[in-house]
Amino acid sequence: MNITDNKLSRRVILQGAGALALVGLGNLPFGAPVLAAANDKYPEDAFKQKSDADAIKALYGKTAETSDKIKLDAPEIAENGGVVPVSMTTTLADVSSIAFVVAENPIVLVAAYKIPAGTVPAVANRIKMAKTSKVTVLVEAGGKLYRTDKEVKVTVGGCGG
Amino acid sequence: MASTIRVRATSNGEITEVQALIQHPMDSGFVKDAKGEIIPPHFIQQLTFEYDGKPVFLADWGGGISKDPYVKFAFKGGKKGDDLKVSWTDNKGASDSTTAKIG
Missing domain, CATH: 2.60.40.2470 (SoxY domain)
Structure with missing residues:
Protein backbone atom coordinates (compact mmCIF):
# COMPACT_ATOMS: atom_id res chain seq x y z
CA MET A 1 0.00 0.00 0.00
CA ASN A 2 3.04 2.20 -0.04
CA ILE A 3 2.79 4.52 -2.99
CA THR A 4 5.51 6.86 -1.83
CA ASP A 5 8.34 5.19 -3.71
CA ASN A 6 6.82 5.36 -7.17
CA LYS A 7 5.65 8.86 -6.85
CA LEU A 8 8.97 10.09 -5.62
CA SER A 9 10.91 8.60 -8.48
CA ARG A 10 8.49 10.03 -11.01
CA ARG A 11 8.68 13.39 -9.33
CA VAL A 12 12.43 13.41 -9.22
CA ILE A 13 12.63 12.59 -12.90
CA LEU A 14 10.17 15.33 -13.76
CA GLN A 15 11.89 17.88 -11.59
CA GLY A 16 15.23 16.91 -13.04
CA ALA A 17 13.90 17.34 -16.54
CA GLY A 18 12.35 20.67 -15.62
CA ALA A 19 15.53 21.95 -14.08
CA LEU A 20 17.54 20.90 -17.12
CA ALA A 21 15.10 22.61 -19.43
CA LEU A 22 15.36 25.80 -17.43
CA VAL A 23 19.14 25.71 -17.37
CA GLY A 24 19.06 25.14 -21.08
CA LEU A 25 17.10 28.33 -21.47
CA GLY A 26 19.63 30.23 -19.43
CA ASN A 27 17.38 30.56 -16.40
CA LEU A 28 18.30 29.52 -12.91
CA PRO A 29 16.23 26.67 -11.57
CA PHE A 30 13.85 27.69 -8.80
CA GLY A 31 15.11 27.02 -5.31
CA ALA A 32 12.18 24.87 -4.34
CA PRO A 33 10.37 23.60 -7.41
CA VAL A 34 6.68 23.11 -6.74
CA LEU A 35 7.10 21.27 -3.47
CA ALA A 36 3.49 20.55 -2.62
CA ALA A 37 3.27 18.59 -5.84
CA ALA A 38 5.58 15.94 -4.44
CA ASN A 39 2.28 14.37 -3.59
CA ASP A 40 0.64 14.46 -6.96
CA LYS A 41 0.46 10.84 -8.06
CA TYR A 42 -3.03 9.61 -8.94
CA PRO A 43 -4.13 7.15 -6.22
CA GLU A 44 -5.00 4.38 -8.68
CA ASP A 45 -5.41 1.73 -6.02
CA ALA A 46 -7.77 3.76 -3.81
CA PHE A 47 -10.01 4.32 -6.85
CA LYS A 48 -10.45 0.55 -7.27
CA MET B 1 -10.86 24.71 -30.43
CA ALA B 2 -12.82 26.11 -27.60
CA SER B 3 -11.56 25.18 -24.18
CA THR B 4 -13.38 22.51 -22.20
CA ILE B 5 -12.71 24.53 -19.06
CA ARG B 6 -14.67 27.48 -17.81
CA VAL B 7 -13.26 29.17 -14.72
CA ARG B 8 -14.37 32.08 -12.64
CA ALA B 9 -11.89 33.30 -10.05
CA THR B 10 -12.74 36.34 -7.97
CA SER B 11 -10.63 38.00 -5.31
CA ASN B 12 -12.05 39.98 -2.41
CA GLY B 13 -8.57 41.24 -1.57
CA GLU B 14 -7.92 38.46 0.93
CA ILE B 15 -9.29 35.28 -0.55
CA THR B 16 -9.71 34.17 -4.13
CA GLU B 17 -12.80 32.09 -4.76
CA VAL B 18 -12.61 29.73 -7.72
CA GLN B 19 -15.39 27.96 -9.57
CA ALA B 20 -14.70 25.70 -12.50
CA LEU B 21 -16.98 23.89 -14.90
CA ILE B 22 -15.48 21.39 -17.31
CA GLN B 23 -17.04 19.69 -20.29
CA HIS B 24 -16.36 15.99 -19.99
CA PRO B 25 -18.54 12.84 -20.25
CA MET B 26 -17.18 11.39 -16.97
CA ASP B 27 -18.25 7.87 -17.98
CA SER B 28 -17.80 5.62 -14.98
CA GLY B 29 -17.62 2.35 -16.89
CA PHE B 30 -20.72 1.02 -15.09
CA VAL B 31 -23.40 2.40 -17.39
CA LYS B 32 -24.83 0.57 -20.41
CA ASP B 33 -25.84 2.27 -23.62
CA ALA B 34 -29.15 1.79 -25.48
CA LYS B 35 -27.85 -1.46 -27.01
CA GLY B 36 -27.00 -2.86 -23.59
CA GLU B 37 -23.28 -2.49 -24.08
CA ILE B 38 -21.08 -1.09 -21.36
CA ILE B 39 -19.87 2.43 -22.06
CA PRO B 40 -16.14 2.20 -21.32
CA PRO B 41 -14.73 4.34 -18.53
CA HIS B 42 -13.74 7.81 -19.62
CA PHE B 43 -13.26 10.31 -16.85
CA ILE B 44 -10.95 13.06 -15.64
CA GLN B 45 -8.44 11.72 -13.14
CA GLN B 46 -6.52 14.81 -12.18
CA LEU B 47 -7.36 18.47 -12.13
CA THR B 48 -4.85 21.07 -10.98
CA PHE B 49 -5.09 24.76 -10.22
CA GLU B 50 -1.85 26.71 -10.10
CA TYR B 51 -1.28 30.25 -8.95
CA ASP B 52 2.11 31.97 -9.05
CA GLY B 53 3.82 28.71 -10.06
CA LYS B 54 2.44 26.75 -7.12
CA PRO B 55 -0.51 24.36 -6.94
CA VAL B 56 -3.34 25.81 -4.86
CA PHE B 57 -5.74 22.90 -5.36
CA LEU B 58 -5.32 19.38 -6.70
CA ALA B 59 -8.21 17.06 -7.42
CA ASP B 60 -8.01 13.30 -7.96
CA TRP B 61 -11.29 12.16 -9.43
CA GLY B 62 -12.94 8.84 -10.18
CA GLY B 63 -15.91 8.01 -12.39
CA GLY B 64 -18.21 8.96 -9.51
CA ILE B 65 -17.94 12.65 -10.32
CA SER B 66 -20.94 13.88 -12.33
CA LYS B 67 -20.81 14.56 -16.06
CA ASP B 68 -19.55 18.05 -16.90
CA PRO B 69 -17.92 18.37 -13.49
CA TYR B 70 -18.17 21.41 -11.27
CA VAL B 71 -15.87 22.26 -8.41
CA LYS B 72 -15.55 25.20 -6.08
CA PHE B 73 -12.80 26.12 -3.63
CA ALA B 74 -10.94 29.16 -2.34
CA PHE B 75 -7.37 30.09 -1.46
CA LYS B 76 -5.71 32.86 0.46
CA GLY B 77 -4.01 35.47 -1.65
CA GLY B 78 -4.44 35.94 -5.37
CA LYS B 79 -4.58 39.40 -6.87
CA LYS B 80 -7.00 40.82 -9.38
CA GLY B 81 -5.50 40.59 -12.84
CA ASP B 82 -3.19 37.70 -11.96
CA ASP B 83 -3.25 34.39 -13.79
CA LEU B 84 -4.72 31.15 -12.51
CA LYS B 85 -3.74 28.10 -14.53
CA VAL B 86 -6.12 25.16 -14.71
CA SER B 87 -5.35 21.81 -16.28
CA TRP B 88 -6.81 18.31 -16.36
CA THR B 89 -5.87 14.87 -17.64
CA ASP B 90 -8.23 11.93 -18.10
CA ASN B 91 -7.85 8.15 -17.98
CA LYS B 92 -7.34 7.99 -21.75
CA GLY B 93 -4.43 10.40 -21.61
CA ALA B 94 -6.33 13.38 -23.02
CA SER B 95 -5.77 16.73 -21.39
CA ASP B 96 -6.67 20.38 -21.56
CA SER B 97 -5.60 23.53 -19.82
CA THR B 98 -6.49 27.16 -19.67
CA THR B 99 -5.38 30.29 -17.91
CA ALA B 100 -7.95 32.53 -16.29
CA LYS B 101 -7.55 36.05 -15.00
CA ILE B 102 -8.52 36.60 -11.41
CA GLY B 103 -11.24 39.22 -11.32
Missing part, protein backbone atom coordinates in the same frame (compact mmCIF):
# COMPACT_ATOMS: atom_id res chain seq x y z
CA GLN A 49 -11.82 -0.24 -3.82
CA LYS A 50 -15.37 -1.45 -3.35
CA SER A 51 -15.87 -0.78 0.35
CA ASP A 52 -15.51 2.48 2.20
CA ALA A 53 -13.13 0.94 4.77
CA ASP A 54 -10.83 -0.38 2.02
CA ALA A 55 -10.84 2.91 0.12
CA ILE A 56 -9.98 4.90 3.24
CA LYS A 57 -7.18 2.47 4.03
CA ALA A 58 -5.81 2.58 0.49
CA LEU A 59 -5.92 6.36 0.37
CA TYR A 60 -4.73 7.29 3.84
CA GLY A 61 -3.42 4.08 5.45
CA LYS A 62 -5.30 4.80 8.66
CA THR A 63 -8.81 4.85 10.08
CA ALA A 64 -10.87 7.97 10.62
CA GLU A 65 -12.54 9.19 13.76
CA THR A 66 -15.84 11.03 13.59
CA SER A 67 -15.53 14.78 14.07
CA ASP A 68 -18.18 17.43 14.65
CA LYS A 69 -15.79 20.02 13.24
CA ILE A 70 -16.64 18.95 9.70
CA LYS A 71 -19.85 20.12 8.10
CA LEU A 72 -21.10 18.02 5.22
CA ASP A 73 -23.81 19.61 3.14
CA ALA A 74 -25.77 17.15 1.01
CA PRO A 75 -29.47 16.84 0.19
CA GLU A 76 -31.68 14.55 2.34
CA ILE A 77 -33.24 13.25 -0.84
CA ALA A 78 -31.61 13.35 -4.26
CA GLU A 79 -34.05 13.08 -7.10
CA ASN A 80 -31.31 12.47 -9.63
CA GLY A 81 -28.48 10.23 -8.47
CA GLY A 82 -26.46 11.32 -11.49
CA VAL A 83 -25.95 14.81 -10.12
CA VAL A 84 -25.91 15.21 -6.35
CA PRO A 85 -24.48 18.51 -5.15
CA VAL A 86 -22.28 17.89 -2.11
CA SER A 87 -20.10 20.37 -0.28
CA MET A 88 -18.14 20.52 2.93
CA THR A 89 -16.38 22.93 5.23
CA THR A 90 -14.32 22.32 8.32
CA THR A 91 -12.91 24.28 11.22
CA LEU A 92 -10.10 21.75 11.69
CA ALA A 93 -6.62 23.28 11.38
CA ASP A 94 -3.75 22.15 9.13
CA VAL A 95 -5.95 20.38 6.60
CA SER A 96 -3.93 18.60 3.93
CA SER A 97 -6.50 16.43 2.21
CA ILE A 98 -10.26 16.09 1.74
CA ALA A 99 -12.04 13.11 0.18
CA PHE A 100 -15.60 12.08 -0.64
CA VAL A 101 -16.74 8.46 -0.42
CA VAL A 102 -20.12 6.94 -1.32
CA ALA A 103 -20.38 3.56 0.40
CA GLU A 104 -22.94 2.04 -1.99
CA ASN A 105 -21.30 3.08 -5.26
CA PRO A 106 -19.56 0.34 -7.30
CA ILE A 107 -16.33 2.31 -6.82
CA VAL A 108 -16.72 3.98 -3.46
CA LEU A 109 -14.08 6.72 -3.70
CA VAL A 110 -15.43 9.65 -5.67
CA ALA A 111 -12.88 12.41 -5.21
CA ALA A 112 -9.75 13.14 -3.22
CA TYR A 113 -8.49 16.72 -2.97
CA LYS A 114 -5.09 17.88 -1.84
CA ILE A 115 -5.21 21.11 0.09
CA PRO A 116 -1.89 22.99 0.09
CA ALA A 117 -1.17 25.43 2.92
CA GLY A 118 -3.07 28.65 2.25
CA THR A 119 -6.01 26.96 0.56
CA VAL A 120 -9.33 27.15 2.42
CA PRO A 121 -10.47 23.70 3.62
CA ALA A 122 -13.84 23.79 1.89
CA VAL A 123 -14.91 22.10 -1.34
CA ALA A 124 -18.10 21.88 -3.35
CA ASN A 125 -18.59 19.34 -6.12
CA ARG A 126 -21.28 17.23 -7.81
CA ILE A 127 -21.20 13.49 -7.42
CA LYS A 128 -22.98 10.41 -8.75
CA MET A 129 -24.85 8.04 -6.47
CA ALA A 130 -25.93 4.60 -7.64
CA LYS A 131 -28.56 4.35 -4.90
CA THR A 132 -29.42 5.49 -1.38
CA SER A 133 -26.18 5.53 0.54
CA LYS A 134 -24.09 6.93 3.28
CA VAL A 135 -21.94 9.77 2.00
CA THR A 136 -18.70 10.26 3.87
CA VAL A 137 -16.33 13.17 3.83
CA LEU A 138 -12.82 12.56 5.11
CA VAL A 139 -10.50 15.28 6.28
CA GLU A 140 -6.83 14.78 6.98
CA ALA A 141 -5.69 17.45 9.40
CA GLY A 142 -2.47 17.66 11.39
CA GLY A 143 -1.61 14.12 10.31
CA LYS A 144 -4.86 12.65 11.69
CA LEU A 145 -7.92 11.50 9.81
CA TYR A 146 -11.46 12.63 10.59
CA ARG A 147 -14.84 11.85 9.05
CA THR A 148 -18.44 12.93 8.96
CA ASP A 149 -21.23 10.89 7.40
CA LYS A 150 -24.67 11.62 6.07
CA GLU A 151 -27.34 9.38 4.60
CA VAL A 152 -28.66 10.56 1.24
CA LYS A 153 -31.80 8.98 -0.22
CA VAL A 154 -31.69 8.54 -3.97
CA THR A 155 -34.94 8.15 -5.86
CA VAL A 156 -33.39 7.61 -9.33
CA GLY A 157 -29.92 6.07 -9.39
CA GLY A 158 -27.01 7.65 -11.20
CA CYS A 159 -25.88 4.46 -12.85
CA GLY A 160 -28.98 3.69 -14.89
CA GLY A 161 -28.04 6.06 -17.70
Whole structure:
Protein backbone atom coordinates (compact mmCIF):
# COMPACT_ATOMS: atom_id res chain seq x y z
CA MET A 1 0.00 0.00 0.00
CA ASN A 2 3.04 2.20 -0.04
CA ILE A 3 2.79 4.52 -2.99
CA THR A 4 5.51 6.86 -1.83
CA ASP A 5 8.34 5.19 -3.71
CA ASN A 6 6.82 5.36 -7.17
CA LYS A 7 5.65 8.86 -6.85
CA LEU A 8 8.97 10.09 -5.62
CA SER A 9 10.91 8.60 -8.48
CA ARG A 10 8.49 10.03 -11.01
CA ARG A 11 8.68 13.39 -9.33
CA VAL A 12 12.43 13.41 -9.22
CA ILE A 13 12.63 12.59 -12.90
CA LEU A 14 10.17 15.33 -13.76
CA GLN A 15 11.89 17.88 -11.59
CA GLY A 16 15.23 16.91 -13.04
CA ALA A 17 13.90 17.34 -16.54
CA GLY A 18 12.35 20.67 -15.62
CA ALA A 19 15.53 21.95 -14.08
CA LEU A 20 17.54 20.90 -17.12
CA ALA A 21 15.10 22.61 -19.43
CA LEU A 22 15.36 25.80 -17.43
CA VAL A 23 19.14 25.71 -17.37
CA GLY A 24 19.06 25.14 -21.08
CA LEU A 25 17.10 28.33 -21.47
CA GLY A 26 19.63 30.23 -19.43
CA ASN A 27 17.38 30.56 -16.40
CA LEU A 28 18.30 29.52 -12.91
CA PRO A 29 16.23 26.67 -11.57
CA PHE A 30 13.85 27.69 -8.80
CA GLY A 31 15.11 27.02 -5.31
CA ALA A 32 12.18 24.87 -4.34
CA PRO A 33 10.37 23.60 -7.41
CA VAL A 34 6.68 23.11 -6.74
CA LEU A 35 7.10 21.27 -3.47
CA ALA A 36 3.49 20.55 -2.62
CA ALA A 37 3.27 18.59 -5.84
CA ALA A 38 5.58 15.94 -4.44
CA ASN A 39 2.28 14.37 -3.59
CA ASP A 40 0.64 14.46 -6.96
CA LYS A 41 0.46 10.84 -8.06
CA TYR A 42 -3.03 9.61 -8.94
CA PRO A 43 -4.13 7.15 -6.22
CA GLU A 44 -5.00 4.38 -8.68
CA ASP A 45 -5.41 1.73 -6.02
CA ALA A 46 -7.77 3.76 -3.81
CA PHE A 47 -10.01 4.32 -6.85
CA LYS A 48 -10.45 0.55 -7.27
CA GLN A 49 -11.82 -0.24 -3.82
CA LYS A 50 -15.37 -1.45 -3.35
CA SER A 51 -15.87 -0.78 0.35
CA ASP A 52 -15.51 2.48 2.20
CA ALA A 53 -13.13 0.94 4.77
CA ASP A 54 -10.83 -0.38 2.02
CA ALA A 55 -10.84 2.91 0.12
CA ILE A 56 -9.98 4.90 3.24
CA LYS A 57 -7.18 2.47 4.03
CA ALA A 58 -5.81 2.58 0.49
CA LEU A 59 -5.92 6.36 0.37
CA TYR A 60 -4.73 7.29 3.84
CA GLY A 61 -3.42 4.08 5.45
CA LYS A 62 -5.30 4.80 8.66
CA THR A 63 -8.81 4.85 10.08
CA ALA A 64 -10.87 7.97 10.62
CA GLU A 65 -12.54 9.19 13.76
CA THR A 66 -15.84 11.03 13.59
CA SER A 67 -15.53 14.78 14.07
CA ASP A 68 -18.18 17.43 14.65
CA LYS A 69 -15.79 20.02 13.24
CA ILE A 70 -16.64 18.95 9.70
CA LYS A 71 -19.85 20.12 8.10
CA LEU A 72 -21.10 18.02 5.22
CA ASP A 73 -23.81 19.61 3.14
CA ALA A 74 -25.77 17.15 1.01
CA PRO A 75 -29.47 16.84 0.19
CA GLU A 76 -31.68 14.55 2.34
CA ILE A 77 -33.24 13.25 -0.84
CA ALA A 78 -31.61 13.35 -4.26
CA GLU A 79 -34.05 13.08 -7.10
CA ASN A 80 -31.31 12.47 -9.63
CA GLY A 81 -28.48 10.23 -8.47
CA GLY A 82 -26.46 11.32 -11.49
CA VAL A 83 -25.95 14.81 -10.12
CA VAL A 84 -25.91 15.21 -6.35
CA PRO A 85 -24.48 18.51 -5.15
CA VAL A 86 -22.28 17.89 -2.11
CA SER A 87 -20.10 20.37 -0.28
CA MET A 88 -18.14 20.52 2.93
CA THR A 89 -16.38 22.93 5.23
CA THR A 90 -14.32 22.32 8.32
CA THR A 91 -12.91 24.28 11.22
CA LEU A 92 -10.10 21.75 11.69
CA ALA A 93 -6.62 23.28 11.38
CA ASP A 94 -3.75 22.15 9.13
CA VAL A 95 -5.95 20.38 6.60
CA SER A 96 -3.93 18.60 3.93
CA SER A 97 -6.50 16.43 2.21
CA ILE A 98 -10.26 16.09 1.74
CA ALA A 99 -12.04 13.11 0.18
CA PHE A 100 -15.60 12.08 -0.64
CA VAL A 101 -16.74 8.46 -0.42
CA VAL A 102 -20.12 6.94 -1.32
CA ALA A 103 -20.38 3.56 0.40
CA GLU A 104 -22.94 2.04 -1.99
CA ASN A 105 -21.30 3.08 -5.26
CA PRO A 106 -19.56 0.34 -7.30
CA ILE A 107 -16.33 2.31 -6.82
CA VAL A 108 -16.72 3.98 -3.46
CA LEU A 109 -14.08 6.72 -3.70
CA VAL A 110 -15.43 9.65 -5.67
CA ALA A 111 -12.88 12.41 -5.21
CA ALA A 112 -9.75 13.14 -3.22
CA TYR A 113 -8.49 16.72 -2.97
CA LYS A 114 -5.09 17.88 -1.84
CA ILE A 115 -5.21 21.11 0.09
CA PRO A 116 -1.89 22.99 0.09
CA ALA A 117 -1.17 25.43 2.92
CA GLY A 118 -3.07 28.65 2.25
CA THR A 119 -6.01 26.96 0.56
CA VAL A 120 -9.33 27.15 2.42
CA PRO A 121 -10.47 23.70 3.62
CA ALA A 122 -13.84 23.79 1.89
CA VAL A 123 -14.91 22.10 -1.34
CA ALA A 124 -18.10 21.88 -3.35
CA ASN A 125 -18.59 19.34 -6.12
CA ARG A 126 -21.28 17.23 -7.81
CA ILE A 127 -21.20 13.49 -7.42
CA LYS A 128 -22.98 10.41 -8.75
CA MET A 129 -24.85 8.04 -6.47
CA ALA A 130 -25.93 4.60 -7.64
CA LYS A 131 -28.56 4.35 -4.90
CA THR A 132 -29.42 5.49 -1.38
CA SER A 133 -26.18 5.53 0.54
CA LYS A 134 -24.09 6.93 3.28
CA VAL A 135 -21.94 9.77 2.00
CA THR A 136 -18.70 10.26 3.87
CA VAL A 137 -16.33 13.17 3.83
CA LEU A 138 -12.82 12.56 5.11
CA VAL A 139 -10.50 15.28 6.28
CA GLU A 140 -6.83 14.78 6.98
CA ALA A 141 -5.69 17.45 9.40
CA GLY A 142 -2.47 17.66 11.39
CA GLY A 143 -1.61 14.12 10.31
CA LYS A 144 -4.86 12.65 11.69
CA LEU A 145 -7.92 11.50 9.81
CA TYR A 146 -11.46 12.63 10.59
CA ARG A 147 -14.84 11.85 9.05
CA THR A 148 -18.44 12.93 8.96
CA ASP A 149 -21.23 10.89 7.40
CA LYS A 150 -24.67 11.62 6.07
CA GLU A 151 -27.34 9.38 4.60
CA VAL A 152 -28.66 10.56 1.24
CA LYS A 153 -31.80 8.98 -0.22
CA VAL A 154 -31.69 8.54 -3.97
CA THR A 155 -34.94 8.15 -5.86
CA VAL A 156 -33.39 7.61 -9.33
CA GLY A 157 -29.92 6.07 -9.39
CA GLY A 158 -27.01 7.65 -11.20
CA CYS A 159 -25.88 4.46 -12.85
CA GLY A 160 -28.98 3.69 -14.89
CA GLY A 161 -28.04 6.06 -17.70
CA MET B 1 -10.86 24.71 -30.43
CA ALA B 2 -12.82 26.11 -27.60
CA SER B 3 -11.56 25.18 -24.18
CA THR B 4 -13.38 22.51 -22.20
CA ILE B 5 -12.71 24.53 -19.06
CA ARG B 6 -14.67 27.48 -17.81
CA VAL B 7 -13.26 29.17 -14.72
CA ARG B 8 -14.37 32.08 -12.64
CA ALA B 9 -11.89 33.30 -10.05
CA THR B 10 -12.74 36.34 -7.97
CA SER B 11 -10.63 38.00 -5.31
CA ASN B 12 -12.05 39.98 -2.41
CA GLY B 13 -8.57 41.24 -1.57
CA GLU B 14 -7.92 38.46 0.93
CA ILE B 15 -9.29 35.28 -0.55
CA THR B 16 -9.71 34.17 -4.13
CA GLU B 17 -12.80 32.09 -4.76
CA VAL B 18 -12.61 29.73 -7.72
CA GLN B 19 -15.39 27.96 -9.57
CA ALA B 20 -14.70 25.70 -12.50
CA LEU B 21 -16.98 23.89 -14.90
CA ILE B 22 -15.48 21.39 -17.31
CA GLN B 23 -17.04 19.69 -20.29
CA HIS B 24 -16.36 15.99 -19.99
CA PRO B 25 -18.54 12.84 -20.25
CA MET B 26 -17.18 11.39 -16.97
CA ASP B 27 -18.25 7.87 -17.98
CA SER B 28 -17.80 5.62 -14.98
CA GLY B 29 -17.62 2.35 -16.89
CA PHE B 30 -20.72 1.02 -15.09
CA VAL B 31 -23.40 2.40 -17.39
CA LYS B 32 -24.83 0.57 -20.41
CA ASP B 33 -25.84 2.27 -23.62
CA ALA B 34 -29.15 1.79 -25.48
CA LYS B 35 -27.85 -1.46 -27.01
CA GLY B 36 -27.00 -2.86 -23.59
CA GLU B 37 -23.28 -2.49 -24.08
CA ILE B 38 -21.08 -1.09 -21.36
CA ILE B 39 -19.87 2.43 -22.06
CA PRO B 40 -16.14 2.20 -21.32
CA PRO B 41 -14.73 4.34 -18.53
CA HIS B 42 -13.74 7.81 -19.62
CA PHE B 43 -13.26 10.31 -16.85
CA ILE B 44 -10.95 13.06 -15.64
CA GLN B 45 -8.44 11.72 -13.14
CA GLN B 46 -6.52 14.81 -12.18
CA LEU B 47 -7.36 18.47 -12.13
CA THR B 48 -4.85 21.07 -10.98
CA PHE B 49 -5.09 24.76 -10.22
CA GLU B 50 -1.85 26.71 -10.10
CA TYR B 51 -1.28 30.25 -8.95
CA ASP B 52 2.11 31.97 -9.05
CA GLY B 53 3.82 28.71 -10.06
CA LYS B 54 2.44 26.75 -7.12
CA PRO B 55 -0.51 24.36 -6.94
CA VAL B 56 -3.34 25.81 -4.86
CA PHE B 57 -5.74 22.90 -5.36
CA LEU B 58 -5.32 19.38 -6.70
CA ALA B 59 -8.21 17.06 -7.42
CA ASP B 60 -8.01 13.30 -7.96
CA TRP B 61 -11.29 12.16 -9.43
CA GLY B 62 -12.94 8.84 -10.18
CA GLY B 63 -15.91 8.01 -12.39
CA GLY B 64 -18.21 8.96 -9.51
CA ILE B 65 -17.94 12.65 -10.32
CA SER B 66 -20.94 13.88 -12.33
CA LYS B 67 -20.81 14.56 -16.06
CA ASP B 68 -19.55 18.05 -16.90
CA PRO B 69 -17.92 18.37 -13.49
CA TYR B 70 -18.17 21.41 -11.27
CA VAL B 71 -15.87 22.26 -8.41
CA LYS B 72 -15.55 25.20 -6.08
CA PHE B 73 -12.80 26.12 -3.63
CA ALA B 74 -10.94 29.16 -2.34
CA PHE B 75 -7.37 30.09 -1.46
CA LYS B 76 -5.71 32.86 0.46
CA GLY B 77 -4.01 35.47 -1.65
CA GLY B 78 -4.44 35.94 -5.37
CA LYS B 79 -4.58 39.40 -6.87
CA LYS B 80 -7.00 40.82 -9.38
CA GLY B 81 -5.50 40.59 -12.84
CA ASP B 82 -3.19 37.70 -11.96
CA ASP B 83 -3.25 34.39 -13.79
CA LEU B 84 -4.72 31.15 -12.51
CA LYS B 85 -3.74 28.10 -14.53
CA VAL B 86 -6.12 25.16 -14.71
CA SER B 87 -5.35 21.81 -16.28
CA TRP B 88 -6.81 18.31 -16.36
CA THR B 89 -5.87 14.87 -17.64
CA ASP B 90 -8.23 11.93 -18.10
CA ASN B 91 -7.85 8.15 -17.98
CA LYS B 92 -7.34 7.99 -21.75
CA GLY B 93 -4.43 10.40 -21.61
CA ALA B 94 -6.33 13.38 -23.02
CA SER B 95 -5.77 16.73 -21.39
CA ASP B 96 -6.67 20.38 -21.56
CA SER B 97 -5.60 23.53 -19.82
CA THR B 98 -6.49 27.16 -19.67
CA THR B 99 -5.38 30.29 -17.91
CA ALA B 100 -7.95 32.53 -16.29
CA LYS B 101 -7.55 36.05 -15.00
CA ILE B 102 -8.52 36.60 -11.41
CA GLY B 103 -11.24 39.22 -11.32
